[in-house]
Amino acid sequence: MKQFLGLLGLLALVVSCSTDEINTSDFVAGETFTNSNIRAVMIDTMAVETYTMKFDSLVTSQATRLLIGKYSDPVFGTVESSSYFELSPSSYFIDSEAEYDSIGFILKYDNYYYNDTLQGNTIHIKQLSEILEPEDGSNFYNTSKSGYYEEDLGSLTFTPRPVGTDSIYVKLSDSLGMDLFDQFQQKQITFQEEFKTYFPGLSIQPDVDDNGAIIGFSYTSSVMRMYYSISEQNERVQYTTDFTVNTISSPVPFFNKMSVVETNEYLQTLTDKKTTVNSSISDNQSYIQSGIGYATKINFPNLKTLFDIPGQGTLLNASLKIRPVERSYTDELALRDTLSLFIVDGNNDLTQQLLATDATGVQAILNRDNEEFNDIYYEVPLSTYIEGILTTDRESDEAIILLPANYNSTVDRFVLYGNSGNKGTKLELTYAIYDEDE
Numbered sequence: 001m002k003q004f005l006g007l008l009g010l011l012a013l014v015v016s017c018s019t020d021e022i023n024t025s026d027f028v029a030g031e032t033f034t035n036s037n038i039r040a041v042m043i044d045t046m047a048v049e050t051y052t053m054k055f056d057s058l059v060t061s062q063a064t065r066l067l068i069g070k071y072s073d074p075v076f077g078t079v080e081s082s083s084y085f086e087l088s089p090s091s092y093f094i095d096s097e098a099e100y101d102s103i104g105f106i107l108k109y110d111n112y113y114y115n116d117t118l119q120g121n122t123i124h125i126k127q128l129s130e131i132l133e134p135e136d137g138s139n140f141y142n143t144s145k146s147g148y149y150e151e152d153l154g155s156l157t158f159t160p161r162p163v164g165t166d167s168i169y170v171k172l173s174d175s176l177g178m179d180l181f182d183q184f185q186q187k188q189i190t191f192q193e194e195f196k197t198y199f200p201g202l203s204i205q206p207d208v209d210d211n212g213a214i215i216g217f218s219y220t221s222s223v224m225r226m227y228y229s230i231s232e233q234n235e236r237v238q239y240t241t242d243f244t245v246n247t248i249s250s251p252v253p254f255f256n257k258m259s260v261v262e263t264n265e266y267l268q269t270l271t272d273k274k275t276t277v278n279s280s281i282s283d284n285q286s287y288i289q290s291g292i293g294y295a296t297k298i299n300f301p302n303l304k305t306l307f308d309i310p311g312q313g314t315l316l317n318a319s320l321k322i323r324p325v326e327r328s329y330t331d332e333l334a335l336r337d338t339l340s341l342f343i344v345d346g347n348n349d350l351t352q353q354l355l356a357t358d359a360t361g362v363q364a365i366l367n368r369d370n371e372e373f374n375d376i377y378y379e380v381p382l383s384t385y386i387e388g389i390l391t392t393d394r395e396s397d398e399a400i401i402l403l404p405a406n407y408n409s410t411v412d413r414f415v416l417y418g419n420s421g422n423k424g425t426k427l428e429l430t431y432a433i434y435d436e437d438e
Contacts, residue, residue: 103176
């Protein structure tokens, strides 16, 4: 298929979807165009196949936050996230005259939350029973595991205020605090390897009965803080030693474990990443959930039937419209304004982000213009991608997938219409057709 000089000048004329002949004197074009009758047609009947897939695991040791909480989702099931991490002390020195006061954990909100923050959350802080070591030697995943002691070092029931409040404080066991204080003061622990062998780290768990929200906390600003003081003249001066999440070691000894107990019969069939569920057999719906691994996969099986249209032509614009299922989202289970697009191969391995001509990532943008009429949809500019399919000679088994931003650091979820019905996913093409004189 050829590209022709002057086609960009036609774009403003053809987006109106007119099928009338275009006056060739209105634009600068090559001889092929000036000797032709040109029609611009809008095509929205191309086949679109939508599926749900699930990644076997996601790297969460590269996540941007601690994610802690649990809630019951009417579509996906019970969603839960807990955090595991090694700590590093800010200092190994405590003055011999110092006296221990207390120890606690400060969890600093990072403004992320998902689901209902009006419900109470309970967190349990537990000591790890083993050093964090990734099974593959390089990364921790949302499916990784590590042992911890059942007895709480501390717990707190609270009503989350992730936007209006700075942080929460959890009082920890004085037995832990006094033990660490003595080890440091007596110089029994003097460097990181000794410290992690003696104290491998912490896990923060939601309560088994929680049904509220999953909350994000900054792992760079959240600290375990030990308080002690020294008597100086007529007053006692307080000092602290902070224990921060260790982000220096490689691999980073930190991960969020995220899981779901599915109640959705279609999601239960996704046992590995090669398995997909076509929306035609899942109530005309596809699913996305970050943190857990669900993604919506889309391909276009018969694009090259465009060449069956009489005459020759060229693609001017391609736009994909995807509608969220009505009543599948709420203020708590919120839609996000954008979704990112990536390419997967025939084995559903993620290969690259889908890029526009200016090398920026292609995004699906939520159009809320007619939200009052319950008509909202994600719109995806796909001209470059579709043009690439049309101009290649070989058949490809690749497809595009939709993922939320920060896919390994959130639990955002989406339920989307499949490829059938008036509200189904549609690919809209603007196609210019010309007929050469014989």
